[in-house]
Amino acid sequence: MATTTERDDDTSEGGPLESWTNGVLKDEAKRQRLYRALFWTACGFFLVTTLFPFYWLLVLALTPNNRILTGDWSLPVIGVEFPHPQGFNPVAFVEVFQVVPFHYFVFNSFVLATTTTIIVLVIATLAGYVFGRLEFPGRGALMLGILVISYFPPAAFLIPLFDAFLGNPVVVPFLGIELFSPPRLVNTPGSMIMPFSALFLPLAIFILTTFYAQIPDGLEDAARVEGTTRLGALVRVIMPLSAPGIATAAVLTFISVYNEYFFSSIMALENNPENWSPLVGGILSYQTQYTTDFNLMAAASIVGVLPVVILVIIAQERIVSGLTAGALKE
Amino acid sequence: MARVTLDHVTKRYEDVVAVNDMNLDIKDGEFVCLVGPSGCGKSTTMETIAGLTKPTEGTIHIGDTDVTRLPPKDRGVAMVFQNIALFPHMDVYENISFGLRLRNYDKEEIDRRVDEAADVVQLEGMLDREPNELSGGQQQRVAIARAIVRNPDVFLMDEPLANLDAKLRVHMRTELQRLHKELDTTIIYVTHDQAEAMTMSDRIAVLNAGELQQIDPPLVCYNEPTNRFVAGFIGSPSMNFVEGNVVENGVETDNFEVGFDPAGIPSLAVGDQVSLGIRPEDVYLVDQIEDPDAPHLTDRIDVRTDVLEPMGDEIFVYLLLEEDQETSMEDQGMAGQLLMSVTPDTEIEGDEDVDVVLDRSKIHLFDTATGEALAHGVADLTGIGSEPAAGEVESDS
Numbered sequence: 085m086a087t088t089t090e091r092d093d094d095t096s097e098g099g100p101l102e103s104w105t106n107g108v109l110k111d112e113a114k115r116q117r118l119y120r121a122l123f124w125t126a127c128g129f130f131l132v133t134t135l136f137p138f139y140w141l142l143v144l145a146l147t148p149n150n151r152i153l154t155g156d157w158s159l160p161v162i163g164v165e166f167p168h169p170q171g172f173n174p175v176a177f178v179e180v181f182q183v184v185p186f187h188y189f190v191f192n193s194f195v196l197a198t199t200t201t202i203i204v205l206v207i208a209t210l211a212g213y214v215f216g217r218l219e220f221p222g223r224g225a226l227m228l229g230i231l232v233i234s235y236f237p238p239a240a241f242l243i244p245l246f247d248a249f250l251g252n253p254v255v256v257p258f259l260g261i262e263l264f265s266p267p268r269l270v271n272t273p274g275s276m277i278m279p280f281s282a283l284f285l286p287l288a289i290f291i292l293t294t295f296y297a298q299i300p301d302g303l304e305d306a307a308r309v310e311g312t313t314r315l316g317a318l319v320r321v322i323m324p325l326s327a328p329g330i331a332t333a334a335v336l337t338f339i340s341v342y343n344e345y346f347f348s349s350i351m352a353l354e355n356n357p358e359n360w361s362p363l364v365g366g367i368l369s370y371q372t373q374y375t376t377d378f379n380l381m382a383a384a385s386i387v388g389v390l391p392v393v394i395l396v397i398i399a400q401e402r403i404v405s406g407l408t409a410g411a412l413k414e
Numbered sequence: 415m416a417r418v419t420l421d422h423v424t425k426r427y428e429d430v431v432a433v434n435d436m437n438l439d440i441k442d443g444e445f446v447c448l449v450g451p452s453g454c455g456k457s458t459t460m461e462t463i464a465g466l467t468k469p470t471e472g473t474i475h476i477g478d479t480d481v482t483r484l485p486p487k488d489r490g491v492a493m494v495f496q497n498i499a500l501f502p503h504m505d506v507y508e509n510i511s512f513g514l515r516l517r518n519y520d521k522e523e524i525d526r527r528v529d530e531a532a533d534v535v536q537l538e539g540m541l542d543r544e545p546n547e548l549s550g551g552q553q554q555r556v557a558i559a560r561a562i563v564r565n566p567d568v569f570l571m572d573e574p575l576a577n578l579d580a581k582l583r584v585h586m587r588t589e590l591q592r593l594h595k596e597l598d599t600t601i602i603y604v605t606h607d608q609a610e611a612m613t614m615s616d617r618i619a620v621l622n623a624g625e626l627q628q629i630d631p632p633l634v635c636y637n638e639p640t641n642r643f644v645a646g647f648i649g650s651p652s653m654n655f656v657e658g659n660v661v662e663n664g665v666e667t668d669n670f671e672v673g674f675d676p677a678g679i680p681s682l683a684v685g686d687q688v689s690l691g692i693r694p695e696d697v698y699l700v701d702q703i704e705d706p707d708a709p710h711l712t713d714r715i716d717v718r719t720d721v722l723e724p725m726g727d728e729i730f731v732y733l734l735l736e737e738d739q740e741t742s743m744e745d746q747g748m749a750g751q752l753l754m755s756v757t758p759d760t761e762i763e764g765d766e767d768v769d770v771v772l773d774r775s776k777i778h779l780f781d782t783a784t785g786e787a788l789a790h791g792v793a794d795l796t797g798i799g800s801e802p803a804a805g806e807v808e809s810d811s
Binding site for chain 1: 464487491497500501503512513516
């Protein structure tokens with residue numbers, strides 16, 4: 085009872101919290117200050133959580149390998165353990181390419197990601213046009229089918245695909261009659277690009293369907309009367325106006341394939357660049373049976389991330405410019 | 415320039431018939447308006463001509479070519495859309511030259527033609543603007559320039575003025591007429607605004623429920639509508655309809671009679687149900703005309719005024735035919751009610767008992783069951799019937 089009275093007294097007198105709250109509610113300047121403080125807090129939180137791993141990678145890359153496990157990680161004065169460079173060894177970024185032909189691994193991933201992105205965009209654009217702009221019986225069922233397939237765990241496809249890509253002859257069950265021998269695709273880009281394209285298509289189709297569906301019918305009709313075919317209208321009018329959607333689908337597909345390791349680690353029978361082993365395979369190859377070059381793995385990770393960072397920066401500009409230019413008014 | 419022929423064109427969407435057995439023959443250089451209420455199939459008809467929709471049955475010819483199965487780009491048509499449909503990612507020049515660039519014209523030829531087209535629609539100096547920097551009227555002019563730049567055989571305009579404000583619409587209406595005179599191209603124009611249709615077109619095609627009702631010059635549609643739908647649709651405010659029965663010496667309605675000799679109309683027999691149609695401007699206040707007993711006028715009709723709508727240049731007066739009728743709002747439609755237009759200096763008030771007469775030469779008769787027009791003007795059919803009519807006038811007054 086006493087405490088409630090006390091609290092009541094506090095509020096009626098206007099304790100520090102109440103007076104501050106009142107100030108925020110009534111004073112525009114104070115409110116703005118609070119909003120700014122909240123904004124920077126949230127911003128700082130996201131910056132720290134996203135950038136701290138990179139900082140850690142950088143610390144590991146610059147620290148000589150023998151001191152990574154043996155070094156003293158407590159900070160000089162405070163004594164708290166916190167990642168900080170234990171020496172300065174920038175040569176790691178050069179060694180990355182000397183110990184393993186890392187640039188080949190990057191090249192592999194880049195080629196796989198680019199090819200997959202192109203295939204996915206072409207097919208998803210056509211599919212998105214059909215689903216987004218045409219009325220036909222069974223459209224809902226087909227869309228649902230794609231959605232269902234996109235929820236399948238990729239691992240479910242692994243064994244049959246691996247078997248198919250090995251080039252073993254196809255045999256009629258029970259009868260043992262050999263039908264034909266498919267080409268042996270393991271260790272080639274085909275064995276990776278095909279499953280990747282299939283796996284990342286549904287998402288791209290969904291993104292592009294929603295974007296294409298929003299383009300007013302009148303614009304397509306106008307283009308067709310002016311002299312394009314349906315496909316021409318798609319390329320000349322609908323796609324340019326859906327640039328943000330295409331950029332989103334492309335970036336998502338590219339990054340997913342660039343970072344992919346599950347399929348490629350199996351489809352490339354050995355972890356070397358000639359077998360189209362990807363970036364992650366390259367990073368793992370600094371690990372041998374007896375030694376693990378943590379500093380090189382960290383340096384390689386940083387090097388491998390750079391192309392994606394550049395891509396995202398470029399694409400982001402496109403997305404922003406696409407959004408501001410494509411103010412669709414019908 | 416070309417003539418456009420639709421031959422038994424039908425368009426079905428699953429179980430909906432959008433256009434039913436449409437036959438149209440539009441001459442070279444003609445300005446034809448397709449009018450009708452929403453959903454009457456006028457836009458679908460237009461789309462089948464443009465090639466954006468394929469007809470379920472029937473053929474379409476532009477000039478001598480059967481274009482029924484041709485894609486829109488090979489039909490030699492240009493179209494202006496209701497929603498303007500400028501490409502937002504191209505500036506005015508690129509929008510206008512879009513069709514020419516697709517056809518790989520020389521750069522110089524394109525420039526010359528774009529300048530010419532921009533000149534016609536008065537868009538000089540705006541070629542490097544973006545569509546969203548233009549006003550509604552300017553955007554519409556760009557759309558028209560995009561259509562004329564290719565010298566199409568046929569212009570299709572799908573409610574091009576519907577999204578403009580009223581003042582601009584009237585302005586663009588005259589611009590379009592000027593353009594038609596200048597280009598002398600076949601223009602097919604879809605609108606639900608019958609004022610646009612009346613003012614601009616050589617002929618009006620009135621559509622309802624996917625079927626062609628009448629195609630005639632505007633004044634013919636106005637003065638001699640083929641059926642009750644056309645009569646009600648053309649003209650604003652629309653025609654009054656009063657249900658009646660054919661009797662020995664004319665038509666009898668619940669409240670008044672119109673005298674004439676029914677024998678003058680072959681398809682009419684005594685006892686038939688007819689709708690009597692009269693336009694608001696053909697209803698006269700007895701006080702206002704010099705000779706209320708003139709032979710072409712009907713007997714006096716006792717009415718009470720209801721609501722007045724002063725329009726400035728005229729006043730629309732709602733007249734109640736029934737003595738005990740409370741207000742016209744209770745009735746759905748026009749039953750028991752007449753609309754009259756009078757000059758603005760008329761001294762008239764709501765809730766006043768007045769006498770009106772109808773101009774018998776402007777009365778239309780329609781078959782109530784089918785809506786088909788039976789006669790336009792019954793004054794000439796009077797014959798002997800004029801004498802008793804005059805007598806009744808005296809007895810009424």
